[in-house]
Amino acid sequence: MDWEDLRHFAAFVVGGSLSGAARRLSVEHATVARRIATLEEGLGIKLVDRRGRRLMLTPDGERVAAIAERMARETEGLSRLAQGARSELKGEVVISAPSAYAAALLARPLVALQRRHPDLRIRLLGEARLVSLEHREADIAIRLSRPEAGDLTAVKLGEMPFHLYADAAYLKETAAADWRFVGADGAMAGSPQQVLAEKIAAGRNFGLASDHAEIQLAFVRAGGGVAMLPDFMALSEPGLVRASPGEPALRREVWLVVHSDVKAAAPIRATVDCLKSHIGKHLEP
Structure with a gap:
């Protein structure tokens, strides 16, 4: 066999x-x-x-x-x-993170880390699902909720604020009662930001949806409606403004998670230190 x-x-x-x-x-x-x-x-x-x-x-x-x-x-x-037990800074480290977050905030520090340690191979997986660290689908995970099970070590890095955003021209030409909403789909369908968007929409139309925040952003940028987006994405987009300036932010915790068995390995430790020092600069405490 x-x-x-x-x-x-x-x-x-x-x-x-x-x-x-x-x-x-x-x-x-x-x-x-x-x-x-x-x-x-x-x-x-x-x-x-x-x-x-x-x-x-x-x-x-x-x-x-x-x-x-x-x-x-x-x-x-x-x-x-x-x-x-690995003590050398070489080998493969697999990181799982929400795709928009991975592309916008993780690529640069990981490139710098790999340049400092050329024998280190870094795989960054952009995905909404919760990978299994126990089954070695990844070594490190960036999650928007604290894990509740497993032999895992989790460190809170900060909080990510979300607000309702839209293209400025769309808001100027569309009355609030006629707003169309861009929703979260797939693995993001039950996310806190989608739940809040549905509450704010109060029956108004969700004409567009996607399981990737980058596509939701593209819909909004193209005048497709309003969407609940993380500030780090929307604030870098010229032309996008908060649709409801008086609304308080939705805050989601950002956690760095690693299996306890591997956290002492030199490649994992170096990568974790790199991510912790960089990510903290872009989050609210």
């Missing part, structure tokens, strides 16, 4: 689908399907029921899944232990 086959099966169990497993492992979903089929052939049992639209585990699959998950946890723990 090939451990890689079992690892792909474990990712399928955790991810809930072939595509979910593929995202976790950074492979094509066809690779996951092939690995599972190879594992089934090697074991001589069916692990997945393929008859419905959604793949389900068979009873044998449930039993193998429990074993695979235990083995995956042990392997990941061993990997984190080894990573935590």
Whole structure:
């Protein structure tokens, strides 16, 4: 039996689908399907029921899944232990952060860090979902909420203010009662800024939406309506103004999170120090 086959099966169990497993492992979903089929052939049992639209585990699959998950946890723990012992400033560090924040505020300090340490390889993933640090989907995460579970070390970096913004020309030619709203979609659909925008809209039209803040900003910049945007994005855009100047800011906490097993590793420590010193300058306490 090939451990890689079992690892792909474990990712399928955790991810809930072939595509979910593929995202976790950074492979094509066809690779996951092939690995599972190879594992089934090697074991001589069916692990997945393929008859419905959604793949389900068979009873044998449930039993193998429990074993695979235990083995995956042990392997990941061993990997984190080894990573935590690294003392040289080289190797790969993976950082997950909201895409708009990553592009606007993290690129410059990370470029400077990599120049100081050429053997360091930095991967910056811009994504709204909460990656699993336990499953090593990333080494460091920038989150807009404090993690509540897992063996994680979290440091509050500050607070990010949001206000309702629009193009100045749009506000001049559009009465408040006729405002159209640009909403947050996908992983951002239930975010505090979207909830507040819906409250302010009070039934007015959400004609445009996106799961990326950069696209919401583009809609607003093009005169598509008003949107709840972080100040760091909107204030750098000429022509954008606060739609409701008297409204208090929505403040979201910004947290830097790292798995406790790897926080002492030199590459992780250097990257964390770099991010902490830079990000704090752009946030409110």
